[in-house]
Amino acid sequence: EMQVVESGGGLVKPGGSLRLSCAASGVIFTNAWMSWVRQAPGKGLEWVGRIKSKADGGTTDYAAPVKGRFTIFRDDSKDTLYLHMNSLKTEDTAVYYCTTVPRYCRLGGCYPAAGDWGQGTLVTVSA
Amino acid sequence: DIQMTQSPYSLSASVGDRVTITCRASQSISSFLNWYQQKPGKAPKLLIFGTSNLHSGVSSRFSGSGSGTDFTLTISSLQPEDSATYYCQQSYTFFSFGGGTKVEIK
Numbered sequence A: 001e002m003q004v005v006e007s008g009g010g011l012v013k014p015g016g017s018l019r020l021s022c023a024a025s026g027v028i029f030t031n032a033w034m035s036w037v038r039q040a041p042g043k044g045l046e047w048v049g050r051i052k053s054k055a056d057g058g059t060t061d062y063a064a065p066v067k068g069r070f071t072i073f074r075d076d077s078k079d080t081l082y083l084h085m086n087s088l089k090t091e092d093t094a095v096y097y098c099t100t101v102p103r104y105c106r107l108g109g110c111y112p113a114a115g116d117w118g119q120g121t122l123v124t125v126s127a
Numbered sequence B: 001d002i003q004m005t006q007s008p009y010s011l012s013a014s015v016g017d018r019v020t021i022t023c024r025a026s027q028s029i030s031s032f033l034n035w036y037q038q039k040p041g042k043a044p045k046l047l048i049f050g051t052s053n054l055h056s057g058v059s060s061r062f063s064g065s066g067s068g069t070d071f072t073l074t075i076s077s078l079q080p081e082d083s084a085t086y087y088c089q090q091s092y093t094f095f096s097f098g099g100g101t102k103v104e105i106k
Helices: none
Strands: A003-007 A010-012 A018-025 A034-039 A045-051 A060-062 A070-075 A080-085 A094-100 A103-106 A109-112 A121-125 B004-007 B010-013 B019-025 B033-038 B045-049 B062-067 B070-075 B084-090 B101-105
Touching: A003 A094, A018 A034, A018 A094, A018 A121, A034 A070, A034 A080, A045 A070, A045 A080, A045 B084, A060 A070, A080 A094, B004 B084, B010 B019, B019 B033, B019 B084, B019 B101, B033 B062, B045 B062, B070 B084
Parallel strands: A010 A121, B010 B101
Antiparallel strands: A003 A018, A018 A080, A034 A045, A034 A094, A045 A060, A070 A080, A094 A121, A103 A109, B004 B019, B019 B070, B033 B045, B033 B084, B062 B070, B084 B101
């Protein structure tokens, strides 16, 4: 089981930028696929994006609302995941969670899921 | 993008009741369906992966079923600690979540 701790949230003006960090410990971060999930105040969960391990190509994928504005990257030497957010909008206001994305296997298949979650960090976009 | 629709939006049931939450995908996702539980002010926790497989440490009163586009989460005998919001999530293509179902105890 991996422990993840997010940081970097805060208040930012519309159009501004912010970078979130997610420090991981407990398992080999290098092998882990990671994702970001956000939750606007009083709302449901929304997937933001993911990054594969470098061994699996290190590629990233994003949800449509953030594509072109948000970038996920990782520093395996520091066991840290990042989310760089540009051109922030008021609708980006949310708690941002970092999660691991292990594949859970049983007879019949292997299934990716958000296994370990941090406590979240609040991003508020407001003038 | 795959859209996930949950119902009901909320429900209220008594301790010991059997509770069922449904989740529908906008296209077939095979068995790539996970369920999460979230309590107020806390991060979500994985309950079930691959439609019907209980995550480590999860009570056996939780069960999941379905395939293709229609799935259910069942709590066989509702307990006070089950008061929470439950989310389904598809992992067939990236991730997407259902809107959530809030379960309250009468």
